[in-house]
Amino acid sequence: MGFEDVCCTGLGLGLGRQDRPQSRLQSDHQEKKKKLCLKYDNSFPCLTLGPSEDTYQLAAKINDAGKGYGESTDLHRQASSLSAVSSFSNSSIKKERDLCGEVEVEVEVEVEIERVSSRASDEDEEGNSRKKLRLTKEQAVILEDSFKQHSTLNPRQKQVLAKQLNLRPRQVEVWFQNRRARTKLKQTEVDCELLRKRCETLTDENQRLQKELQELKALKLATPLYMQLPAATLTMCPSCERIGSGGDASSKTSFTIGAKPRFCNPFTHPSPAC
DNA sequence: ACCGTCAACCGGCGCT
DNA sequence: AGCGCCGGTTGACGGT
Numbered sequence: 001m002g003f004e005d006v007c008c009t010g011l012g013l014g015l016g017r018q019d020r021p022q023s024r025l026q027s028d029h030q031e032k033k034k035k036l037c038l039k040y041d042n043s044f045p046c047l048t049l050g051p052s053e054d055t056y057q058l059a060a061k062i063n064d065a066g067k068g069y070g071e072s073t074d075l076h077r078q079a080s081s082l083s084a085v086s087s088f089s090n091s092s093i094k095k096e097r098d099l100c101g102e103v104e105v106e107v108e109v110e111v112e113i114e115r116v117s118s119r120a121s122d123e124d125e126e127g128n129s130r131k132k133l134r135l136t137k138e139q140a141v142i143l144e145d146s147f148k149q150h151s152t153l154n155p156r157q158k159q160v161l162a163k164q165l166n167l168r169p170r171q172v173e174v175w176f177q178n179r180r181a182r183t184k185l186k187q188t189e190v191d192c193e194l195l196r197k198r199c200e201t202l203t204d205e206n207q208r209l210q211k212e213l214q215e216l217k218a219l220k221l222a223t224p225l226y227m228q229l230p231a232a233t234l235t236m237c238p239s240c241e242r243i244g245s246g247g248d249a250s251s252k253t254s255f256t257i258g259a260k261p262r263f264c265n266p267f268t269h270p271s272p273a274c
Numbered sequence: 275a276c277c278g279t280c281a282a283c284c285g286g287c288g289c290t
Numbered sequence: 291a292g293c294g295c296c297g298g299t300t301g302a303c304g305g306t
Binding site: 152177180 | 294295296297298301302303304
Protein backbone atom coordinates (compact mmCIF):
# COMPACT_ATOMS: atom_id res chain seq x y z
CA MET A 1 0.00 0.00 0.00
CA GLY A 2 1.43 3.29 -1.01
CA PHE A 3 0.56 6.91 -1.27
CA GLU A 4 -1.21 6.33 -4.57
CA ASP A 5 -3.59 3.98 -2.84
CA VAL A 6 -4.68 6.64 -0.47
CA CYS A 7 -4.98 9.20 -3.19
CA CYS A 8 -7.34 6.93 -5.07
CA THR A 9 -9.82 7.01 -2.22
CA GLY A 10 -12.57 9.50 -1.74
CA LEU A 11 -10.07 11.67 0.04
CA GLY A 12 -8.70 13.11 -3.14
CA LEU A 13 -7.54 16.65 -2.93
CA GLY A 14 -8.31 17.56 -6.46
CA LEU A 15 -4.77 17.92 -7.60
CA GLY A 16 -5.45 16.61 -11.04
CA ARG A 17 -6.01 18.78 -14.07
CA GLN A 18 -8.64 19.05 -16.66
CA ASP A 19 -7.64 19.03 -20.22
CA ARG A 20 -9.20 21.63 -22.34
CA PRO A 21 -9.07 22.31 -26.05
CA GLN A 22 -6.10 24.57 -25.56
CA SER A 23 -5.53 25.66 -29.10
CA ARG A 24 -9.02 26.94 -29.65
CA LEU A 25 -9.10 28.54 -26.29
CA GLN A 26 -5.74 30.07 -26.77
CA SER A 27 -6.55 31.66 -30.07
CA ASP A 28 -9.80 32.93 -28.69
CA HIS A 29 -7.95 34.37 -25.78
CA GLN A 30 -5.37 36.08 -27.94
CA GLU A 31 -8.05 37.46 -30.20
CA LYS A 32 -9.92 39.02 -27.34
CA LYS A 33 -6.73 40.35 -25.87
CA LYS A 34 -5.87 42.01 -29.15
CA LYS A 35 -9.24 43.69 -29.23
CA LEU A 36 -8.86 44.88 -25.69
CA CYS A 37 -5.45 46.30 -26.33
CA LEU A 38 -6.61 48.14 -29.40
CA LYS A 39 -9.60 49.50 -27.58
CA TYR A 40 -7.76 50.75 -24.53
CA ASP A 41 -4.40 51.56 -25.87
CA ASN A 42 -4.68 55.00 -24.30
CA SER A 43 -5.22 53.80 -20.80
CA PHE A 44 -2.67 54.91 -18.28
CA PRO A 45 -1.78 54.35 -14.67
CA CYS A 46 -4.25 55.67 -12.14
CA LEU A 47 -2.25 58.33 -10.42
CA THR A 48 -4.87 59.83 -8.20
CA LEU A 49 -4.15 60.68 -4.61
CA GLY A 50 -6.98 62.64 -3.09
CA PRO A 51 -10.73 62.45 -3.47
CA SER A 52 -12.05 61.77 -6.88
CA GLU A 53 -13.11 65.38 -7.25
CA ASP A 54 -9.51 66.51 -7.04
CA THR A 55 -8.60 63.75 -9.34
CA TYR A 56 -11.09 64.89 -11.84
CA GLN A 57 -9.74 68.42 -11.66
CA LEU A 58 -6.23 67.19 -12.20
CA ALA A 59 -7.34 65.14 -15.14
CA ALA A 60 -9.26 68.08 -16.50
CA LYS A 61 -6.13 70.18 -16.24
CA ILE A 62 -4.23 67.65 -18.20
CA ASN A 63 -6.98 67.45 -20.73
CA ASP A 64 -7.24 71.17 -21.08
CA ALA A 65 -3.54 71.57 -21.43
CA GLY A 66 -3.56 68.87 -24.04
CA LYS A 67 -0.39 67.45 -22.63
CA GLY A 68 0.60 63.83 -22.74
CA TYR A 69 3.39 61.67 -21.60
CA GLY A 70 5.62 64.24 -19.92
CA GLU A 71 2.80 65.77 -17.97
CA SER A 72 1.70 62.52 -16.50
CA THR A 73 5.16 62.10 -15.10
CA ASP A 74 4.68 65.35 -13.23
CA LEU A 75 1.40 64.11 -12.00
CA HIS A 76 3.12 61.00 -10.91
CA ARG A 77 5.37 63.04 -8.69
CA GLN A 78 2.38 64.59 -7.01
CA ALA A 79 0.91 61.27 -6.16
CA SER A 80 1.33 59.53 -2.86
CA SER A 81 3.87 56.80 -2.31
CA LEU A 82 1.05 54.30 -2.56
CA SER A 83 0.10 55.34 -6.00
CA ALA A 84 3.52 54.86 -7.48
CA VAL A 85 3.23 52.23 -10.21
CA SER A 86 -0.12 50.82 -9.50
CA SER A 87 -2.19 50.53 -12.61
CA PHE A 88 -1.04 49.15 -15.89
CA SER A 89 -3.84 46.88 -16.86
CA ASN A 90 -6.10 47.21 -19.85
CA SER A 91 -9.27 46.07 -18.16
CA SER A 92 -12.60 46.94 -19.63
CA ILE A 93 -14.86 49.79 -18.67
CA LYS A 94 -17.70 47.41 -18.02
CA LYS A 95 -15.69 45.69 -15.38
CA GLU A 96 -14.79 48.99 -13.84
CA ARG A 97 -18.44 49.58 -13.20
CA ASP A 98 -18.65 47.03 -10.51
CA LEU A 99 -20.24 49.34 -8.04
CA CYS A 100 -23.56 50.95 -7.54
CA GLY A 101 -25.02 54.40 -6.93
CA GLU A 102 -22.70 57.31 -6.33
CA VAL A 103 -19.76 55.02 -6.17
CA GLU A 104 -20.18 54.19 -9.82
CA VAL A 105 -19.91 57.84 -10.70
CA GLU A 106 -16.51 58.02 -9.04
CA VAL A 107 -15.35 54.96 -10.86
CA GLU A 108 -16.46 56.36 -14.15
CA VAL A 109 -14.42 59.45 -13.40
CA GLU A 110 -11.36 57.29 -12.96
CA VAL A 111 -12.05 55.53 -16.20
CA GLU A 112 -12.42 58.88 -17.84
CA ILE A 113 -9.03 59.87 -16.50
CA GLU A 114 -7.58 56.75 -17.98
CA ARG A 115 -9.02 57.63 -21.32
CA VAL A 116 -7.83 61.22 -21.44
CA SER A 117 -4.35 60.63 -20.22
CA SER A 118 -1.36 58.87 -21.57
CA ARG A 119 0.80 56.44 -19.73
CA ALA A 120 3.86 57.31 -17.76
CA SER A 121 5.38 53.92 -18.26
CA ASP A 122 7.51 52.00 -20.70
CA GLU A 123 4.57 50.78 -22.74
CA ASP A 124 5.25 50.79 -26.46
CA GLU A 125 3.57 53.15 -28.87
CA GLU A 126 0.80 50.73 -29.79
CA GLY A 127 0.05 50.31 -26.12
CA ASN A 128 -0.34 46.57 -26.42
CA SER A 129 2.23 45.38 -23.95
CA ARG A 130 0.99 44.07 -20.66
CA LYS A 131 3.05 45.71 -17.97
CA LYS A 132 3.61 43.88 -14.77
CA LEU A 133 2.34 45.73 -11.78
CA ARG A 134 4.07 45.31 -8.46
CA LEU A 135 2.17 46.52 -5.48
CA THR A 136 4.18 48.61 -3.09
CA LYS A 137 4.96 47.26 0.36
CA GLU A 138 2.51 49.66 1.93
CA GLN A 139 -0.23 48.55 -0.41
CA ALA A 140 0.50 44.90 0.23
CA VAL A 141 0.47 45.39 4.00
CA ILE A 142 -2.85 47.19 3.94
CA LEU A 143 -4.36 44.58 1.67
CA GLU A 144 -3.08 41.78 3.88
CA ASP A 145 -4.49 43.44 6.97
CA SER A 146 -7.80 43.84 5.26
CA PHE A 147 -7.72 40.22 4.12
CA LYS A 148 -7.11 39.08 7.68
CA GLN A 149 -10.26 40.88 8.74
CA HIS A 150 -12.40 39.55 5.91
CA SER A 151 -11.39 37.39 3.00
CA THR A 152 -14.15 38.76 0.81
CA LEU A 153 -15.17 42.32 0.12
CA ASN A 154 -18.48 43.97 -0.40
CA PRO A 155 -18.60 46.75 -3.00
CA ARG A 156 -18.34 49.47 -0.39
CA GLN A 157 -15.29 47.94 1.27
CA LYS A 158 -13.74 47.45 -2.12
CA GLN A 159 -14.26 51.04 -3.04
CA VAL A 160 -12.91 52.36 0.25
CA LEU A 161 -9.87 50.17 0.03
CA ALA A 162 -9.27 51.10 -3.56
CA LYS A 163 -9.36 54.75 -2.67
CA GLN A 164 -7.11 54.26 0.29
CA LEU A 165 -4.55 52.42 -1.80
CA ASN A 166 -5.02 54.55 -4.85
CA LEU A 167 -5.86 51.51 -6.90
CA ARG A 168 -8.83 50.77 -9.06
CA PRO A 169 -11.59 48.70 -7.43
CA ARG A 170 -11.00 46.03 -10.04
CA GLN A 171 -7.39 45.73 -8.92
CA VAL A 172 -8.46 45.31 -5.30
CA GLU A 173 -10.98 42.70 -6.37
CA VAL A 174 -8.39 40.78 -8.36
CA TRP A 175 -5.93 40.94 -5.50
CA PHE A 176 -8.49 39.40 -3.16
CA GLN A 177 -9.35 36.69 -5.66
CA ASN A 178 -5.72 35.79 -6.11
CA ARG A 179 -5.13 35.96 -2.38
CA ARG A 180 -7.97 33.53 -1.73
CA ALA A 181 -6.56 31.22 -4.37
CA ARG A 182 -3.16 31.33 -2.71
CA THR A 183 -4.68 30.57 0.67
CA LYS A 184 -6.55 27.65 -0.76
CA LEU A 185 -3.49 26.30 -2.50
CA LYS A 186 -1.50 26.53 0.70
CA GLN A 187 -4.23 24.74 2.62
CA THR A 188 -4.30 22.02 -0.03
CA GLU A 189 -0.58 21.55 0.36
CA VAL A 190 -0.98 21.28 4.12
CA ASP A 191 -3.79 18.76 3.71
CA CYS A 192 -1.72 16.79 1.24
CA GLU A 193 1.19 16.65 3.66
CA LEU A 194 -1.09 15.52 6.49
CA LEU A 195 -2.51 12.83 4.24
CA ARG A 196 0.97 11.69 3.29
CA LYS A 197 1.96 11.38 6.95
CA ARG A 198 -1.25 9.56 7.77
CA CYS A 199 -0.53 7.18 4.91
CA GLU A 200 2.93 6.51 6.31
CA THR A 201 1.49 5.81 9.74
CA LEU A 202 -1.09 3.41 8.35
CA THR A 203 1.53 1.64 6.28
CA ASP A 204 3.66 1.13 9.38
CA GLU A 205 0.64 -0.06 11.32
CA ASN A 206 -0.27 -2.46 8.55
CA GLN A 207 3.22 -3.91 8.47
CA ARG A 208 3.20 -4.34 12.23
CA LEU A 209 -0.14 -6.16 12.14
CA GLN A 210 0.99 -8.39 9.27
CA LYS A 211 4.03 -9.35 11.27
CA GLU A 212 1.91 -10.07 14.33
CA LEU A 213 -0.38 -12.24 12.24
CA GLN A 214 2.54 -14.25 10.95
CA GLU A 215 3.75 -14.80 14.50
CA LEU A 216 0.32 -15.93 15.63
CA LYS A 217 0.07 -18.35 12.73
CA ALA A 218 3.44 -19.80 13.61
CA LEU A 219 2.36 -20.12 17.22
CA LYS A 220 -0.82 -21.89 16.20
CA LEU A 221 1.12 -24.60 14.42
CA ALA A 222 3.33 -25.15 17.43
CA THR A 223 0.60 -25.41 20.13
CA PRO A 224 -1.75 -28.32 21.26
CA LEU A 225 -5.32 -28.50 19.99
CA TYR A 226 -7.10 -26.99 22.99
CA MET A 227 -4.79 -24.04 22.92
CA GLN A 228 -5.91 -23.36 19.41
CA LEU A 229 -9.40 -22.38 20.53
CA PRO A 230 -10.37 -18.84 19.85
CA ALA A 231 -9.70 -16.78 22.91
CA ALA A 232 -13.35 -15.78 23.23
CA THR A 233 -14.44 -19.41 23.50
CA LEU A 234 -12.64 -20.06 26.75
CA THR A 235 -13.44 -18.22 29.92
CA MET A 236 -11.83 -18.34 33.29
CA CYS A 237 -14.11 -18.34 36.30
CA PRO A 238 -12.73 -15.82 38.75
CA SER A 239 -13.98 -17.75 41.78
CA CYS A 240 -12.81 -21.29 40.97
CA GLU A 241 -10.16 -20.36 38.40
CA ARG A 242 -11.29 -23.17 36.10
CA ILE A 243 -11.56 -22.81 32.43
CA GLY A 244 -15.04 -23.18 31.04
CA SER A 245 -16.57 -22.95 27.60
CA GLY A 246 -19.36 -20.69 28.86
CA GLY A 247 -22.93 -21.40 30.12
CA ASP A 248 -23.44 -25.08 29.05
CA ALA A 249 -24.91 -26.65 32.24
CA SER A 250 -24.93 -30.19 30.88
CA SER A 251 -21.25 -30.19 30.45
CA LYS A 252 -19.32 -32.07 33.12
CA THR A 253 -15.89 -31.32 31.85
CA SER A 254 -13.90 -28.37 32.91
CA PHE A 255 -13.84 -27.14 29.32
CA THR A 256 -15.46 -28.11 26.09
CA ILE A 257 -14.95 -27.37 22.49
CA GLY A 258 -18.28 -25.88 21.65
CA ALA A 259 -19.60 -25.68 18.16
CA LYS A 260 -20.81 -22.22 18.94
CA PRO A 261 -18.66 -20.14 21.16
CA ARG A 262 -20.56 -18.45 23.95
CA PHE A 263 -19.41 -15.45 25.79
CA CYS A 264 -19.55 -15.40 29.52
CA ASN A 265 -19.01 -12.46 31.77
CA PRO A 266 -17.07 -14.08 34.58
CA PHE A 267 -17.75 -11.18 36.93
CA THR A 268 -21.54 -11.41 36.78
CA HIS A 269 -22.14 -15.04 35.76
CA PRO A 270 -19.85 -17.62 37.33
CA SER A 271 -19.28 -20.69 35.23
CA PRO A 272 -21.64 -23.72 35.69
CA ALA A 273 -18.68 -25.69 36.90
CA CYS A 274 -18.64 -23.72 40.16
C1' DA B 275 18.21 30.19 -19.77
C1' DC B 276 15.35 28.64 -16.45
C1' DC B 277 12.16 28.94 -12.73
C1' DG B 278 8.97 30.93 -9.27
C1' DT B 279 5.87 34.57 -8.19
C1' DC B 280 1.98 37.30 -8.97
C1' DA B 281 -1.18 40.76 -11.22
C1' DA B 282 -4.42 40.30 -14.70
C1' DC B 283 -7.41 37.90 -17.58
C1' DC B 284 -11.01 34.46 -19.28
C1' DG B 285 -14.73 31.12 -19.13
C1' DG B 286 -17.84 28.81 -16.35
C1' DC B 287 -20.93 28.31 -12.56
C1' DG B 288 -24.25 29.52 -9.01
C1' DC B 289 -27.04 32.96 -7.02
C1' DT B 290 -30.49 36.66 -7.14
C1' DA C 291 -29.34 39.26 -17.30
C1' DG C 292 -26.07 40.84 -14.10
C1' DC C 293 -22.91 39.94 -10.62
C1' DG C 294 -19.33 37.74 -7.78
C1' DC C 295 -16.39 34.00 -7.19
C1' DC C 296 -13.43 30.20 -8.66
C1' DG C 297 -10.16 27.45 -11.40
C1' DG C 298 -7.06 27.78 -14.86
C1' DT C 299 -4.00 30.39 -17.62
C1' DT C 300 -0.99 34.13 -19.36
C1' DG C 301 2.75 37.15 -19.37
C1' DA C 302 5.95 40.39 -16.97
C1' DC C 303 9.40 40.42 -13.87
C1' DG C 304 12.99 39.20 -10.47
C1' DG C 305 16.18 35.89 -8.73
C1' DT C 306 19.48 32.11 -9.56
